[in-house]
Amino acid sequence: MGLASVFADIAPLYVGPSAEGMRSDEALYGMTVQVIKEEADFSLVRTEYGTEGYTPTKLLGTNAEIATAWKKYKKKVVLAPYIDVQKAPAAAAQVLANVPRGGLLVALGAPNNSGWQKVGLPTGTTGYTRASYLGEVILDWTQISPADMRWNLVETALAYNGTATRAGGRTPFGIDGVGLVAMSYLINGVVIGRESFVKPGSPLHTIPASSMDEGDIIYFDTTAGMYMGDDRFVYVSETPGTEGVIVGSLNPQHDDYRADLATQIAAVGSLF
Numbered sequence: 001m002g003l004a005s006v007f008a009d010i011a012p013l014y015v016g017p018s019a020e021g022m023r024s025d026e027a028l029y030g031m032t033v034q035v036i037k038e039e040a041d042f043s044l045v046r047t048e049y050g051t052e053g054y055t056p057t058k059l060l061g062t063n064a065e066i067a068t069a070w071k072k073y074k075k076k077v078v079l080a081p082y083i084d085v086q087k088a089p090a091a092a093a094q095v096l097a098n099v100p101r102g103g104l105l106v107a108l109g110a111p112n113n114s115g116w117q118k119v120g121l122p123t124g125t126t127g128y129t130r131a132s133y134l135g136e137v138i139l140d141w142t143q144i145s146p147a148d149m150r151w152n153l154v155e156t157a158l159a160y161n162g163t164a165t166r167a168g169g170r171t172p173f174g175i176d177g178v179g180l181v182a183m184s185y186l187i188n189g190v191v192i193g194r195e196s197f198v199k200p201g202s203p204l205h206t207i208p209a210s211s212m213d214e215g216d217i218i219y220f221d222t223t224a225g226m227y228m229g230d231d232r233f234v235y236v237s238e239t240p241g242t243e244g245v246i247v248g249s250l251n252p253q254h255d256d257y258r259a260d261l262a263t264q265i266a267a268v269g270s271l272f
Contacts, residue, residue, distance in 0.1 A: 013054065029078075106120035178196055
């Protein structure tokens with residue numbers, strides 16, 4: 001049916017045309033989605049990272065011409081956990097939009113002397129946010145050295161430390177294991193979707209667990225995490241009392257050893 005832009009901070013994707021169904025993924029502010037069909041108050045959409053689901057149509061800008069133009073603009077990605085876009089470059093100014101980490105905006109000109117950046121929104125309006133909240137959208141990760149890329153991936157994943165568990169989530173408001181590794185890679189320019197294993201056509205390839213290095217993805221039987229080095233990994237725990245994004249270990253000598261996960265490594269995926 002055409003392209004649409006996400007106008008809400010988070011557009012949840014459900015397995016059916018109802019908010020009472022299971023949340024399978026999320027699309028974030030400023031992202032562009034392909035509308036497959038409309039059903040009641042919901043639209044079935046396909047994200048740029050390949051997942052499909054139903055989201056409330058009211059959360060989208062469904063003017064295909066405007067969405068197509070928006071998709072072509074050079075974007076900035078939000079790196080802060082959650083930001084306000086305001087009507088004027090002042091802390092007390094009216095809030096026009098809220099954008100989570102991973103959302104997209106267009107930078108208009110250079111920041112002012114106070115660090116405020118004028119930005120374009122997918123709604124066609126403009127606003128202001130702090131330039132320090134934004135980062136470059138990486139278009140070609142192969143131009144980054146493997147060592148730097150591995151470091152960047154781990155640092156991005158650790159930025160979600162303490163985030164609560166949310167099935168189908170991919171923001172600091174709530175995230176699951178597959179969402180954590182998918183967003184960490186996406187922010188660093190690599191689209192892997194919500195893979196629970198290394199799929200054909202993925203930029204990842206399977207390597208032996210004995211060869212894993214920083215930034216590689218560990219696929220466990222029931223979740224996924226990112227290897228940090230020194231036998232440690234960052235992942236989303238569902239163990240009572242430790243729910244959310246935390247660091248665990250594969251080494252029995254460590255206090256944060258996860259014996260259950262250490263014996264459930266199904267595969268390891270690597271870019272390198």
